[in-house]
Amino acid sequence: MSQDMSQDNYLVVGGGDVGLATAVHLSSQGHNVDLFSRRSSSISQTKIVRSTGVCSPGNYKIAACSNQIEEIAATHDGKLPNNIVIGCRGQDVESYARILGEYMTPQTNILLICSSRFSGRVFCKVWQKEFGMSETQLPAVADVNNTPFACRGNADDQVAIKRFKKQFKVAAQNSEMTERIVATYQGLFDNLRPLSSSLEVNLDKCNDVFHVPLIIASLTRWELGENYNIYRGMGPRTANLIGDFDRDRLAIAKALGFPDLSDMYDYFKTAYGTTGPSFYEHIHQIKALDNSTLRNPHHRYLSEELPFGAFPLQVLARLTGVDTPFLDSCITLGSKFIDEPFTWTAEFLELDNKWLEEQLRHN
Numbered sequence: 001m002s003q004d005m006s007q008d009n010y011l012v013v014g015g016g017d018v019g020l021a022t023a024v025h026l027s028s029q030g031h032n033v034d035l036f037s038r039r040s041s042s043i044s045q046t047k048i049v050r051s052t053g054v055c056s057p058g059n060y061k062i063a064a065c066s067n068q069i070e071e072i073a074a075t076h077d078g079k080l081p082n083n084i085v086i087g088c089r090g091q092d093v094e095s096y097a098r099i100l101g102e103y104m105t106p107q108t109n110i111l112l113i114c115s116s117r118f119s120g121r122v123f124c125k126v127w128q129k130e131f132g133m134s135e136t137q138l139p140a141v142a143d144v145n146n147t148p149f150a151c152r153g154n155a156d157d158q159v160a161i162k163r164f165k166k167q168f169k170v171a172a173q174n175s176e177m178t179e180r181i182v183a184t185y186q187g188l189f190d191n192l193r194p195l196s197s198s199l200e201v202n203l204d205k206c207n208d209v210f211h212v213p214l215i216i217a218s219l220t221r222w223e224l225g226e227n228y229n230i231y232r233g234m235g236p237r238t239a240n241l242i243g244d245f246d247r248d249r250l251a252i253a254k255a256l257g258f259p260d261l262s263d264m265y266d267y268f269k270t271a272y273g274t275t276g277p278s279f280y281e282h283i284h285q286i287k288a289l290d291n292s293t294l295r296n297p298h299h300r301y302l303s304e305e306l307p308f309g310a311f312p313l314q315v316l317a318r319l320t321g322v323d324t325p326f327l328d329s330c331i332t333l334g335s336k337f338i339d340e341p342f343t344w345t346a347e348f349l350e351l352d353n354k355w356l357e358e359q360l361r362h363n
Helices: 017-030 070-076 090-105 117-129 175-186 198-201 209-216 217-225 239-256 264-271 279-283 306-320 327-337 351-362
Strands: 009-013 032-035 045-053 058-062 064-065 083-086 107-113 140-144 149-156 158-164 167-172 192-194
Touching: 009 017, 017 032, 017 045, 017 058, 017 149, 017 158, 032 070, 064 070, 070 090, 070 140, 083 175, 083 198, 090 117, 090 306, 107 117, 107 217, 140 175, 140 198, 158 239, 167 198, 175 192, 198 239, 198 306, 198 327, 198 351, 209 217, 209 239, 209 264, 209 306, 209 327, 239 264, 239 306, 239 327, 264 279, 306 327, 306 351
Parallel strands: 009 032, 009 083, 032 064, 045 158, 083 107, 107 140, 167 192
Antiparallel strands: 045 058, 140 167, 149 158
16 A cells, blocks of 8 residues: 655654664654664555663564665665655665665655765665766755664564663754755754765764774773673773873874864763763763674774774874874774774775865865
């Protein structure tokens, strides 16, 4: 049966923690929500997602859920809703761009809740190269610097939203598209803050800054398969490695004309409401991390956040001539450990001096 294509229709792409939490959040506000997830089986018109966290607890209906985008489009007369929120891993960005490509229109508004840097650029490049879209044919595609909530998924139909973060920043390809994204999603995420540059938003991403140093410091425990919480098993000196990584990120930002970019202390205060003079104290105040036990040495904190977070940051350092010793060490050690090549290369992203000059002109 065809559904009304009104502004109240939203498509959520990705069935992980963030995707489920986003679907719950939208559904809890009375909107019609479809969920495209490769974890799903055949289409279901009455899928129920259970929310068990302190935020939006209850059972919420997902209008259509499928691992085939064609099945969801069929419920909308062969189209997709204009408003799409994507929460996926860095290694899935290209494939999702190809899956969604034929359904994109200039009226589509995409909010990318991805920890990987320059996800929006990847989507646009795939659509331009493989679907022949011009700049004017592209949808509005906005990167954000963070997820809007802290959440944990327990199954493909259950998620716990533990807290809403106080602020997350957003920017699309240009100021006009950023305004459009904000107008579309501001009522849904009242902590949304527009920035003038997608470069600034991507520099402001902090997931790799937060996770990679702690992972590097505990590689032996991972390799031995210990049941290990990297946040609760660390000491103050290990926590301070976050600051070493962050200094390299901030040095790159300063060289690119963003001297006032938030540091990790501000990140913790703004996102989680924590206080204290050390990273150790901030991290131990975040209750959402209490049950974050990781067993797989190929967890996304390495397999995603090294190639799709830290590596693009290193490319920016090379373009600006900034020395980043700690960042470089993390990338070298991490890539050796997982023994996987970085598939999301600077060549594909075309992060070069020409692109950088264009970005800086928009600031």
